[in-house]
Amino acid sequence: MDLFLQTLVAGLLAGVMYSSVALGFVLIYQASGVFNFAQGSMVLLTALTYVSFVETGAPFWLALLAVLAVMVVCAVFIERLILRPLANRNPMVLFVATLGLSYIIQGAAQLAMGTDVHMLDLGIADDSVQIGNLSLSKFDLFATATAIVLVAVISFVFNRTRIGISLRAVADDVVAAQSIGIQLPRIWRIVWSVAGFVALAAGLLWGARQGVQFSLTLSALKALPVLIIGGFSSMPGAIIAGLLVGATESLADFYLGPLVQGSVSTWFAYILALLFLLIRPTGLFGERAIERV
Amino acid sequence: MEIEPSLAAGTAVVPPRSRSEILKRSAIVALAVAASLAPLGLSDYWINSILIPMLAMGLAGVGLNLLMGYAGCVSLGSAAFMAVGAFAAYNLLLRLPVLPLPVVMILAGLIAAAVGVLFGLPSLRIKGFYLAASTLGAQFFIEWLFTNFPWFCNYNLSLVITAPRLQFFGWNLRSPQGRYLMVIVTTLSLVTLAYSIIRSRIGREWIAISDKETAANIIGINVGSRRLLAFAVSSFYCAIAGILWGFCYLQTSNAFSFNLDKSFTILFIVIIGGTASILGNFIGAAFIVLTPIFLDLAVARLGLTDYVNIGVTTNLQRVLFGVMIIYILIKEPNGLYRLLQRVVTSLFSQYRRSSAV
Amino acid sequence: MRPPSSTASGAFIAASSPNGIGSNEVLLETKNISLAFKGVTALSGVTFDVRKSEICALIGPNGAGKSSLLNVINGIYRAQSGEIVFDGRHFRKMTPIDAARRGIGRTFQHNELSPRLSALDNVLTGLASRGKTTSCENAFRIGRDRAERQHFLALAEKVVAFLGLQKHVHKSVSTLPYGIQKRVDLARALVSEPKLLLLDEPMAGMNQDEKQDMRGIVSEVNSRFGTTIVLIEHDIGIVMQLAHHIVVLDYGRKIADGTPEQVRNNADVIKAYLGENYGRD
Numbered sequence: 001m002d003l004f005l006q007t008l009v010a011g012l013l014a015g016v017m018y019s020s021v022a023l024g025f026v027l028i029y030q031a032s033g034v035f036n037f038a039q040g041s042m043v044l045l046t047a048l049t050y051v052s053f054v055e056t057g058a059p060f061w062l063a064l065l066a067v068l069a070v071m072v073v074c075a076v077f078i079e080r081l082i083l084r085p086l087a088n089r090n091p092m093v094l095f096v097a098t099l100g101l102s103y104i105i106q107g108a109a110q111l112a113m114g115t116d117v118h119m120l121d122l123g124i125a126d127d128s129v130q131i132g133n134l135s136l137s138k139f140d141l142f143a144t145a146t147a148i149v150l151v152a153v154i155s156f157v158f159n160r161t162r163i164g165i166s167l168r169a170v171a172d173d174v175v176a177a178q179s180i181g182i183q184l185p186r187i188w189r190i191v192w193s194v195a196g197f198v199a200l201a202a203g204l205l206w207g208a209r210q211g212v213q214f215s216l217t218l219s220a221l222k223a224l225p226v227l228i229i230g231g232f233s234s235m236p237g238a239i240i241a242g243l244l245v246g247a248t249e250s251l252a253d254f255y256l257g258p259l260v261q262g263s264v265s266t267w268f269a270y271i272l273a274l275l276f277l278l279i280r281p282t283g284l285f286g287e288r289a290i291e292r293v
Numbered sequence: 294m295e296i297e298p299s300l301a302a303g304t305a306v307v308p309p310r311s312r313s314e315i316l317k318r319s320a321i322v323a324l325a326v327a328a329s330l331a332p333l334g335l336s337d338y339w340i341n342s343i344l345i346p347m348l349a350m351g352l353a354g355v356g357l358n359l360l361m362g363y364a365g366c367v368s369l370g371s372a373a374f375m376a377v378g379a380f381a382a383y384n385l386l387l388r389l390p391v392l393p394l395p396v397v398m399i400l401a402g403l404i405a406a407a408v409g410v411l412f413g414l415p416s417l418r419i420k421g422f423y424l425a426a427s428t429l430g431a432q433f434f435i436e437w438l439f440t441n442f443p444w445f446c447n448y449n450l451s452l453v454i455t456a457p458r459l460q461f462f463g464w465n466l467r468s469p470q471g472r473y474l475m476v477i478v479t480t481l482s483l484v485t486l487a488y489s490i491i492r493s494r495i496g497r498e499w500i501a502i503s504d505k506e507t508a509a510n511i512i513g514i515n516v517g518s519r520r521l522l523a524f525a526v527s528s529f530y531c532a533i534a535g536i537l538w539g540f541c542y543l544q545t546s547n548a549f550s551f552n553l554d555k556s557f558t559i560l561f562i563v564i565i566g567g568t569a570s571i572l573g574n575f576i577g578a579a580f581i582v583l584t585p586i587f588l589d590l591a592v593a594r595l596g597l598t599d600y601v602n603i604g605v606t607t608n609l610q611r612v613l614f615g616v617m618i619i620y621i622l623i624k625e626p627n628g629l630y631r632l633l634q635r636v637v638t639s640l641f642s643q644y645r646r647s648s649a650v
Numbered sequence: 651m652r653p654p655s656s657t658a659s660g661a662f663i664a665a666s667s668p669n670g671i672g673s674n675e676v677l678l679e680t681k682n683i684s685l686a687f688k689g690v691t692a693l694s695g696v697t698f699d700v701r702k703s704e705i706c707a708l709i710g711p712n713g714a715g716k717s718s719l720l721n722v723i724n725g726i727y728r729a730q731s732g733e734i735v736f737d738g739r740h741f742r743k744m745t746p747i748d749a750a751r752r753g754i755g756r757t758f759q760h761n762e763l764s765p766r767l768s769a770l771d772n773v774l775t776g777l778a779s780r781g782k783t784t785s786c787e788n789a790f791r792i793g794r795d796r797a798e799r800q801h802f803l804a805l806a807e808k809v810v811a812f813l814g815l816q817k818h819v820h821k822s823v824s825t826l827p828y829g830i831q832k833r834v835d836l837a838r839a840l841v842s843e844p845k846l847l848l849l850d851e852p853m854a855g856m857n858q859d860e861k862q863d864m865r866g867i868v869s870e871v872n873s874r875f876g877t878t879i880v881l882i883e884h885d886i887g888i889v890m891q892l893a894h895h896i897v898v899l900d901y902g903r904k905i906a907d908g909t910p911e912q913v914r915n916n917a918d919v920i921k922a923y924l925g926e927n928y929g930r931d
Contacts, residue, residue, distance in 0.1 A: 035422060085623045092367060092421065093622055096564060099557065100618030107611030115604040218553075224426050262441040270430030277419045277427070486789065493788040493795075494774075494781060494802075501764045501775045508762035511724055512838060513750025513779030522785055569766070 006135065007254045008247055013140035015246020016147045017206055022223040022230065022238035023154065024198035029232045031170050031191040032083065034094045038102035040217040042196055045109045046071065047203035047212040051118040064200075071196025072189075074105075079188045106217060120207040143205045150201050151239060154194070167191060225273035245269045321572060329477055340469045341542075347575065347582045348480045349537035354562040354574035355487055356530025362568030363496060364523035365503020366416060367425040370432035371531045371559045376551035377405040377435060378532025379539035380445050383454040387447060394461050398479070398536055402529040408435075409528025410521050417517045420506075432556055439548035446547070453547045456540035472541040479533060487571055490526065499523060531559075561614055565621055567628025576629045580617070585610055674701040676735075677878045678723070678846055683732035685718055685902075692718040693729070694902040700846075700895070705872050705879045707889045710899035711922060716882045717759070719899070720848050723880070724756055725749045737845060750779040755844030759851045761835045763823045769834045770819040773806050776838035809841045813867065829860050833867075840871065847871070849881035853888060861885060865892050890914070898922070 021043060028036045036042075046067050053063035082097055122142075128135045158164035169177040170187050178184060203212075222245070230241030252268045331344060357371045381401035385392060392400070412431040416424050439445050439452075446454045459466040459475065466475050490496055502509045502516050510516050539546040558581055566577020588606050625632050678700040685693040693715045700706045708716045721727045723734060725744035734741045736752060755776075763772045781802075787793040810816055813833045818826055823834060832852065839847060852868065853861045865888050871877050883889050889896065889910070896913040898906035900922040906913050913919055 082619060082623075089622075089626075093626070095367075095422065095425075096560070097619055097622050099560070100615040100622070103557075103611045103615030103618070105615075107608040107613075107615065110608045111605060111612070115608070221429070221553075224429065228423060228426055260441065262437070264437070266437050267430055267433035270426070270433060274415055274427050274430055277415060277423055489791060490789045493791070494778070494783075494798075495785055495788050497767065497771050497775055498778055500766050501772075501778075504764035504766055505762045507726065507746075508758060509764075509775070510746040511726065511750065511756050512776050513747055513842065514775060515747055515778070 003254075004251075007250050009136060010140070011247035011250025012243050013137070013144055013246070014250060015243040016140075016144045017202065017209075017242075018222055018226050018246055019239045019242025020147045020150060020198065020202040020205065022226040022242050023151070023235060024195040024202065025223055025227055026233065026235050026238045027154075027191055027195045027198065029227075031167050032188050033091060033174075034083070034098060035091070035227075035232070036195065037095060037098040038105055039195065039199060039223065040221055041102040041105035041109070042071070042074075042199035043203040043206065044212070044217050045074075045105050045203075046196065046200040047120065047207035048109050048113045048118070050200070050204060051120050051207065051212050052113045054120075055118070067200055068193075068197060071200065072193045075189045075192035075196060078192055079185055083188055084185065102217070115213075118207075118212040120204065120212050122204060122208045139209065143209075146201060146205060150198065151235070154198075154235070157194075163190060222269055225269035228273040229276045245272065248272060324572075325481055329481070331473070331477075337469045340473050343582060343586070345473060345476050345542045346538070347578045348476050349534050349542055350559070350562060350581060351575035351578035352480050352483060352537065353531050353534035353559045354566060354578055355484065355571055356527045356534060357559050358563045358568060358571065358574050359487065359490070359499075359530065360523050360527035361563060362570075363491065363503065364499040364520060364527075365506075366413075366520060366523060367421070368428040368527070369425050369553075369556050369560065370412070370428035370430075370435075371527070372535075372551040372553070372555035373432045373435035374405045374409055374528040374531035375535025375538060375555070376439055376548060377408050377528070378402060378535035379546060379551070380439055380454060381405065381532070382536045382540070383456065384445065384447075386457045390457075394459065394466075394475075398533060401536060402532045405532030405535075406525040406529040409524040413521050413524030416520045416524070429553075432553055436548050436552060451547070453545050454539065455545045459540060476537050476541050479537060483530060483533060484571060487530070491571075495519070495522065561618060565617055565629055567630030570628065570630040573628050573630030576633065580629065581614075584613060588613075674703055676700070677702045677737060678880070679735040680719070680723070681733050681735065683719065683722055683729045683734070685715075685722060685727055685729045691902050692727075693722070693899075695732070696899070696902070696904050697732075698897050698904060698907050700878060700880055702878055703872065703876045704894040705868070705881070705892055706895040706897060707893035708880065708882045708897050708899060709884070709886065709889055710905075713901075714899040715902040716899055717850060718902075720756070720850055720880070720882060723749070723848060724754060747779065750842070753842075753845035754848065755839035755842060755846070756848040757832075757835045757839050757850055757852060759854060761831045763831055763834055763838070765822070765824040767823065768820050769815060769823055769826065769830075769837075770806060770810070772823055772834055773809060773837045773841050774802055776841040777802050777805060780842050805841050805843075806837075809837045812840075813837050828855060832856075832864070836867070840875075840877075843875070845878060847877050847879045849879060849883075851882050851884065853883060853885060861888055868892060 021039065024039045024042070025036060028034055028039070049067045049070050050063050053066050054060070058066070078101065082101060083094075086094055086097055127138050129138050129141065130136075156164075158168060166177070166182050166187060167190070169180075169182060170184065174184070177187075223242075226238060226241045226245050228241075229244060230237030230239075249265050249268050253263050253265050256264050256268075328344075328348075331340070335344070353371060353375060356374070357368060360366050360368055378401045381404045382397050385397045385400055386394075389397075408431075412428065415427045419427070443449070443452065446452050459472070461475070464471065466472055498509070498514045498519050501512075501514060502519055506516060535551065539550065543550055562574060562577035562581050564577070565580055566575070567573030585606065588609055592606065621628055676699045679698075681697050683693050683696045685691070696715075696719060698706075708719065710716055718727060722729050723736075723744075725746040725748060728743050734744065736744075736754070739752075764775070767775070781798065783794045783798050787795040810819055813836065815830070815833055815837060818830055818834070823831055826834070836849075836852070839849075849868065853864050856864065868879060868881070869892060872879055881893075883892075893910060896906070896908065896910055897904060898913060898916070898919050900918075905918045905922060906916045908916075
């Protein structure tokens with residue numbers, strides 16, 4: 001039983017990481033209807049940029065600011081060169097465009113900063129802490145706390161500030177929002193910058209955990225099943241689904257792994273998502289669309 | 294009942310015998326003939342490093358194109374079906390040596406088709422983007438399957454498969470020319486079949502489904518069964534492409550040769566070359582195959598070989614592909630094929646104008 | 651029984667004469683159909699009959715549930731209660747492809763033609779449910795494929811000639827004028843020789859001349875082929891000329907059901923339309 005709990009909790013904490021990446025996806029999807037495949041590459045970009053700055057001796061806060069600046073610049077470029085020309089095309093086109101974008105970001109980031117693995121040290125030791133019968137990693141707890149703070153900040157921004165309300169207006173009805181004077185390009189730039197900020201949080205956490213390298217992009221792909229289960233346009237959905245995926249993946253690895261002599265985590269989340277789709281096509285919290293003819 | 298000649302001449306999926314249509318068909322036939330005779334004139338390098346990979350990837354592109362451009366389902370797992378084809382063929386050649394090569398290829402294709410239908414079943418309930426996610430699942434699952442169960446590669450220590458024998462009626466096909474023969478014959482036959490499918494009821498109904506799905510249902514098209522057929526056919530094509538890629542090009546391959554990056558590459562081929570155009574797939578494949586070669590040449594020409602390692606060219610390639618994709622999507626959504634078509638037509642009209650003077 | 655001719659004045663006579671359509675057998679019956687989405691009631695206890703070879707018009711203010719009713723008959727929406735009887739068979743639920751197989755054809759308010767196909771190809775897709783060849787035969791052009799292709803082309807030719815679309819057959823539908831597209835949509839529905847034809851606002855977006863043309867076509871389809879027709883139409887003038895039988899819906903409920911003459915004088919109908927200018931278009 002203890003072992004079960006231990007695996008479960010470890011999975012939940014890993015799930016926190018998934019949730020944080022998924023949040024970035026949801027933000028962009030809600031505001032611009034685009035599934036941003038490049039979110040994963042953005043995670044890599046932020047982590048790499050941060051690490052490069054730190055390695056040249058810059059202090060923590062400077063590196064952070066630098067990364068944020070980079071992400072804002074990226075958001076402006078993306079809006080200008082990709083979102084605007086493709087504004088009225090169907091979602092699949094935009095999705096493939098973000099796929100292209102992810103290639104550009106990965107390639108450019110690694111061209112600029114090299115392909116070696118970098119270690120990322122956030123100053124938090126990976127010791128374990130005993131809570132009851134469970135032994136938890138300090139780092140994981142820190143990651144969870146960060147994620148909670150992140151969600152709280154984003155919820156606050158969305159619900160209490162003017163910008164946040166504009167973002168929600170755009171998410172609800174693009175045309176209506178425009179008709180009351182909300183400027184779409186500006187909104188998109190803001191949203192993509194915020195998504196960049198979320199990517200940074202995820203990038204730092206994940207980079208600290210497994211080193212900053214190309215595989216970060218692949219880990220971000222895990223967010224896709226999370227979104228499917230949670231619904232693409234729901235932030236609470238992304239969080240809960242992230243935890244769910246993390247937990248079940250961890251348990252599956254633990255219990256099924258020995259049966260098949262390997263780890264099943266590369267594909268387990270996807271099969272889970274598939275099953276969910278068959279039972280509940282719009283995810284736990286998504287909206288159901290009715291097609292009219 | 295007398296059928297009006299104008300009706301029988303064809304449908305817009307095959308427009309009637311207009312001038313440009315005849316021109317296009319002659320061009321395709323000419324290309325096919327040239328491709329068949331290629332080994333006589335070209336060096337081994339050209340055959341091994343350019344033509345064979347181009348044709349194999351082009352064929353994979355055709356497979357994905359039939360699914361995406363005609364039946365309208367996005368798949369991010371085409372490379373997985375290439376893997377199924379390669380591994381199935383390997384095991385068949387190994388364990389049932391009595392079977393001749395073409396039979397092995399067809400059987401491997403059918404196995405992949407069955408797997409394709411299995412992973413395509415969700416398409417009966419979910420659409421578009423979510424379906425893409427499920428194909429990603431297929432990609433990861435199949436990659437995992439071939440990496441974790443050594444039986445598939447006959448317990449080879451490095452998990453690789455090598456073609457046990459490639460021969461047809463006693464002719465050894467191991468040489469570059471032999472392998473090329475295998476590739477070109479296979480590709481030409483399958484491309485012919487693809488054209489036949491597109492021009493039939495099947496192609497028509499696929500397009501109707503991808504354009505207006507609800508209406509297609511109402512007018513009586515069996516959307517579910519047509520979609521599954523698209524998955525089956527697409528997987529079959531990808532499987533054959535996988536055999537060509539694994540045995541005729543790489544000659545030694547493993548599950549990683551058919552990884553996610555490869556699936557994306559195939560997707561890029563379809564988009565860059567032009568969806569809903571078979572010739573376009575080969576143009577796209579040419580782009581994908583030639584770009585790294587040009588990059589290497591450029592680096593060598595500029596004398597930068599010492600400063601630039603393989604990581605740099607790979608990343609440069611990534612950026613180039615990404616830029617190309619976005620450019621195509623914005624400027625010419627019908628791909629390089631349409632771009633080339635426009636260039637050729639404008640050249641022709643200029644020629645006609647100047648010769649009319 | 652031979653269907654009576656449906657000329658403009660014939661419609662009234664036929665419906666009310668004892669040997670007219672009124673005594674044909676019933677082809678379609680809807681019994682107590684109720685449909686609701688997300689708490690909004692679209693249809694409520696709708697019951698009516700359609701007899702063979704009659705033209706039945708569904709009219710009513712916008713949002714009355716007419717399209718929803720058509721969608722239920724087609725199998726796109728599943729009614730929460732009630733049943734449908736078509737051609738003697740009872741259905742609690744129907745799938746769209748079943749409907750097509752049983753001989754229910756449909757046109758769409760917005761045509762819903764496939765833009766990448768030619769007019770002829772669009773028409774040919776209407777024969778999808780009548781195909782008997784397997785995919786293998788289609789792909790490799792063996793077996794019954796050739797005979798089926800010729801048969802389909804013959805059927806398409808018949809319908810193309812009937813609707814005067816010969817000039818447009820090979821053109822991509824996105825290049826065709828709206829009125830021609832509507833005919834292609836109709837051709838697609840007719841090519842499989844359906845028993846019941848559902849027309850969703852066949853005259854939408856047309857001027858008076860075009861409307862009269864379409865009215866003539868609908869009338870001829872009914873008189874020449876004996877096809878039973880249910881149509882949704884807003885132009886009351888046309889409806890009065892064309893239909894044998896009118897069903898009026900308002901807020902998802904049936905408020906009148908009878909011959910054009912009966913419906914015209916019905917107080918409830920007049921009340922439902924009060925304040926609306928109809929006949930101006």
